[in-house]
Amino acid sequence: MIVPLVDLKRQYRNIKDDVNGAIDQVLESQCFILGPKVEEFESSMADYTNVKGAIGVSSGTDAILLALMAVGVSAGDEVITSAFTFGATVGTIQRLGAVPVFVDIDPESYNINPELIEGRINERTKAIEPVHIYGQCADLDPIINLAGKYNLKVIEDSAQAAGAEYKGKKAGSVGDLGCFSFFPSKNLGAYGDGGMITTNSEEYIEKIKMLRVHGTKDRYFYSMVGINGRLDAIQAAVLNVKLKHLDLWCNMRQERALYYNKKFEDVPVKVPKIDKYNKHIFHQYVIRCKERDDLYDHLIERDVGCALYYPLPMHLQESLRCYGYKEGDLPETETAARETLALPMFPELTEEEQDYVVNTIKGFYSKK
Ligand SMILES: Cc1ncc(COP(=O)(O)O)c(C=O)c1O
Known part of the structure; x- marks a missing residue:
């Protein structure tokens, strides 16, 4: 698939x-x-x-x-x-x-x-x-x-x-x-x-x-x-x-996020945290784990679309070198950039597709 x-x-x-x-x-x-x-x-x-x-x-x-x-x-x-x-x-x-x-960022949100x-x-x-x-x-x-x-x-x-x-x-x-x-x-x-x-x-x-x-x-x-x-x-x-469809599409994304969350209960990845005062509309569904790079390769090899948002934080980009930031200045930002991974997310995503994503991730951890 x-x-x-x-x-x-x-x-x-x-x-x-x-x-x-x-x-x-x-x-x-x-x-x-x-x-x-x-x-x-x-x-x-x-x-x-x-x-x-x-x-x-x-x-x-x-x-x-x-x-x-x-x-x-x-x-x-x-x-x-x-x-x-x-x-x-x-x-x-x-x-x-x-x-x-x-x-620096809050490591949960x-x-x-x-x-x-x-x-x-x-x-x-x-x-x-x-x-x-x-x-x-x-x-x-x-x-x-x-x-x-x-x-x-x-x-x-x-x-x-x-x-x-x-x-x-x-x-x-x-x-x-x-x-x-x-x-x-x-x-x-x-x-x-x-x-x-x-x-x-x-x-x-x-x-x-x-x-x-x-x-x-x-x-x-x-x-x-x-x-x-x-x-x-x-x-x-x-x-x-x-x-006119935006609210429905945001609700559909939320439903898919909840479905992922449930399926990931026994998988060692961190699912997104929603602050209690927020309505999160899941433009991206982003999980977190230490072995992110290997998991990314595993998913891409098995035709699961995933992406890194963002692989290199802004303070370490070449176009910002003049301001003198260095690695270690924003520890939470830098760790998040190493550990986060966006999974397929859009309103029309099917349960069958989500099951395939989750099972492919389970397959990765069962090999370890
Ligand atoms: C956080 C953030 N700011 C600004 C932009 C810029 O928007 P646009 O691509 O429409 O110029 C984007 C687009 O991806 C974004 O994600």
Whole structure:
């Protein structure tokens, strides 16, 4: 049996008529840049996330970049974040000439450890950027409290967390700004690149709407330095269809996560821990074990799709060498990068496939 890490074709088959119809409407209208489909999606996502405004942008990366620009992060400022993340969390900070400052993670949730943040705040700190890794929110209350105490902004990297909740509030609605990615394999995925910023601030809504079109309100009159960072109408049309299914798909992922957890009860791997205040939407289902590299090889050889998110933490990457981090600086982050393994996870994954994944892992341990 071949079990893919993710299979987007199964989802497409279920919604094909609606998606094709929505794309057709855009083609008929020939309105490709912003316009009614983007506005409809912005309004639906604002309602879904329970915020005042949602601004469609070109990718999750540009969502973070624009959010950092909106709060005024610039050269020499520091932004506190996690090194256990995808490169865009950090690269966007660097692109503005600002300095990413890393805080170690909590070894159970893999999210930034709020207890370690205050020690890294100084007069240059401008913002805190927690990442809701794998689809589970970071512990936001202590972060919001610190931000209040030191007058910092909180930008939630919610790229992996569309639909996740923290204490009953949607990811992206708790900090000053929330940043989403609609990369195709995300829980809410477009058919190309796409992203969104959510916020309750009228000021940020207005500013980001300008920043995403070259810093203009009126065409050809530039009030600030912006980028071309708009969400495509075709992507918005796809996302309008898919948003209606998001809760069901997140529930299906949760059911599959519970099924894995049950099946792994007598297997020596650590299953994901859900913080009691969180709704985890399992963008990834990630197990942990000391013999991760051997298990990875064993699974790949037996056609089980699995992946390392992330094999090398950000503070040890070549592109960050200038900041002088070294091995041992973030022990929990580094251990997690050596021990974690993402298993097949998507709403349409079958029990038979999950059984094959679990039995293949059991086979690995029975040989040992
Ligand atoms: C945590 C995190 N931040 C940011 C991004 C960037 O999103 P995009 O690929 O849409 O630019 C991703 C995408 O994988 C991500 O996982």
